[in-house]
């Protein structure tokens with residue numbers, strides 16, 4: 564069969580959702596931000612909630628998320644997205660409200676907002692992109708930088724004796740009474756993207772239940788900040804980030820999942 | 824037995840040449856073009872198109888949403 568005979572509307576099985584705008588993404592080649600943007604928009608399309616969803620964009624590389632996500636969005640100042648989302652959700656309790664935050668945003672300057680929104684059990688969804696560094700500002704060490712990891716401010720690797728320990732925000736929020744669903748996923752292979760999308764879908768669907776906050780961490784890459792090609796970065800992520808940040812659900816339906 | 828055949832279309836102007844689709848394809852359909860697009864990126868193209876099964880892996884990992892996938896059964 565000729566290839567051109569296959570390329571027909573009737574045989575279409577996958578195309579970019581129109582909820583992701585035509586604007587070229589501002590991210591570096593191979594950056595996980597693009598994949599996560601796309602799967603969030605696919606979930607919103609599949610749940611048919613585009614007109615009922617409000618996203619909160621952070622400060623970081625994804626500061627322009629509202630240019631790419633064709634839904635209502637609000638910009639928050641650095642780290643404050645969960646506070647902004649709280650206000651919006653409390654004004655419109657039936658809207659779907661989510662934050663999209665990097666690790667510098669969520670786990671450093673916004674630690675307080677994150678922990679308190681989770682502890683209060685706000686009925687929102689938090690999507691947390693953990694690429695182990697501050698991407699936008701030049702690849703500096705973040706609270707999430709793993710032991711030994713090279714960054715622009717830890718050129719010899721993170722020495723925990725000197726620089727302190729990395730913080731596992733997802734493990735912390737799973738133990739707070741206000742969270743309903745907590746999961747850690749990645750988008751570095753097709754299988755992982757499918758799992759991450761499923762977790763994000765659950766996290767959005769949960770908002771209907773009004774039983775607490777749903778939190779999904781995505782262990783992601785930063786090829787530019789890590790000074791690697793995208794293929795090298797994903798390999799490095801699999802070999803180094805995932806052993807430190809194991810993937811899977813940490814809390815389901817309000818109950819902690821015991822580690823395997 | 825019915826066989827599944829796939830085909831992909833890559834938006835070469837959106838492509839940033841990251842090569843993640845190349846390694847995601849289980850049957851090595853995709854290669855990188857020597858030419859560059861208007862942004863200066865070497866873009867991906869389905870060099871070994873006949874082998875495509877339409878599994879969508881390439882499209883699912885593409886950070887820039889460049890790939891459209893078609894699939895059909897052939898007798």
Ligand SMILES: Cc1ncc(C[n+]2csc(CCOP(=O)(O)OP(=O)(O)O)c2C)c(N)n1
Nearest residue numbers: 622623624641665666667668696697698699
């Ligand atoms: C109040 C405030 N402090 C500091 C900054 C500088 N700043 C911009 S982005 C950023 C870090 C972003 O890192 P991360 O959240 O990990 O996102 P990434 O860029 O890696 O996606 C910082 C510190 C700022 N914009 N505003």
Ligand code: SF4
Nearest residue numbers: 590591594624698785
């Ligand atoms: S600096 Fe890193 S996180 Fe930011 S767009 Fe580039 S690769 Fe992505």
Ligand code: SF4
Nearest residue numbers: 848875876878879881
């Ligand atoms: S659809 Fe599957 S088989 Fe076809 S090019 Fe993409 S990854 Fe390869």
Ligand code: SF4
Nearest residue numbers: 838839841842844885
């Ligand atoms: S994954 Fe997408 S952006 Fe990367 S090379 Fe393939 S088509 Fe281009």
